[in-house]
Amino acid sequence: MKLSSQAQAFVLHFGEMGSRWGFNRTVGQMFALLTIHPSPLNAEQLAQALKISRGNVSMGLKELQAWRLIELHHQPGDRKDYFTTAGSIWDLARTVFEERRKRELDPTLSLLRQLLLNEPQDDLDAQAQEKIQEVYSLLELLEEFTNTLSKLEHQDLLKLMKLGSGIVKLLEFKSKMTGGPSRSS
Amino acid sequence: MKLSSQAQAFVLHFGEMGSRWGFNRTVGQMFALLTIHPSPLNAEQLAQALKISRGNVSMGLKELQAWRLIELHHQPGDRKDYFTTAGSIWDLARTVFEERRKRELDPTLSLLRQLLLNEPQDDLDAQAQEKIQEVYSLLELLEEFTNTLSKLEHQDLLKLMKLGSGIVKLLEFKSKMTGGPSRSS
């Protein structure tokens, strides 16, 4: 399990970024290593390659499974658990995206929904309520939009992402077709 | 500076979520409070309302300014600095989105670009290089797409987000118009 200097750099960087993406350094490194390594790896190999404890690897694998980013394999005649990343790079990106939505958006939507049930007691309260409503509307729309995106076929998603400023043209066309009012701006 | 229980809950929740959104608890709370409070607040008021030290407030304000999420105001005859959030809820969301792209995507793109300059030394290296290229292509596309989105007019963005599964129809139409091959799948 010696890593090329390329792989080394890749793994270390994903460790650094890990915390910005929602997991800790070693989980980031484990994920990167499983991504860049051509064959399944077992816990011992991960621990050795990343120079971390066996226990830490176990916890990291559990976390990556909770993220649905890795899957378990077995080699004939070997009792060890081997792991690979779950699907293509695109599949993985989609999964990270969905899991992050779940962790970063859903709890807030849920709380704001709760808050909006309360009747405002006074004027100040009513003003706050209004702001809460605004935030809620935006986040709800974002939730629906990201949900739509993550349900798109790979092909369609690709097309959409490649549109660039062509998006505006397409939207304008849509307005015309459905008879919506044109915007002057 | 007494907070209604609504505001209280809102602020505390944003504190909890803060770490998932890229800032720490008190920064999250400060941002929430400035969002929900109808008038500008000074450092003393923030410290008092959130029960945190004056020094912590100063650091938090610096951070929120680095995120371009707040702006400074002055009240006539008062030397204190007063702060409000910078723009509408939509403006703020857009800013958070852009800053996060900058922090979560750009450094990785930059590293991967670097790695792709190296010539693979052996076969294993070449395989790794291929994976790096795949990740790079995806992230680059994502960067361009999010960049497109964040440049859209509010109106257009709203339209796009409200399309839902209508997006597929629009993409199909686009294919037809530009003569691209139709997909069977």
Next chain:
DNA sequence: TACAATTTTCAGAAATTTCTGAAACTTAAG
């Protein structure tokens, strides 16, 4: 210039998160 109000800085304290490694647990095979 002197002064007082205000903000910023930053060393160390406190809180939180991550990691280790030994013990407990699980499981497949004889």
Next chain:
DNA sequence: CTTAAGTTTCAGAAATTTCTGAAAATTGTA
């Protein structure tokens, strides 16, 4: 059933992040 290979757990240690508060720096006013 027993054993050994392998995995998970978790209490405490280590590392990291956040926070405090006093001192230093800045700024507006007279």
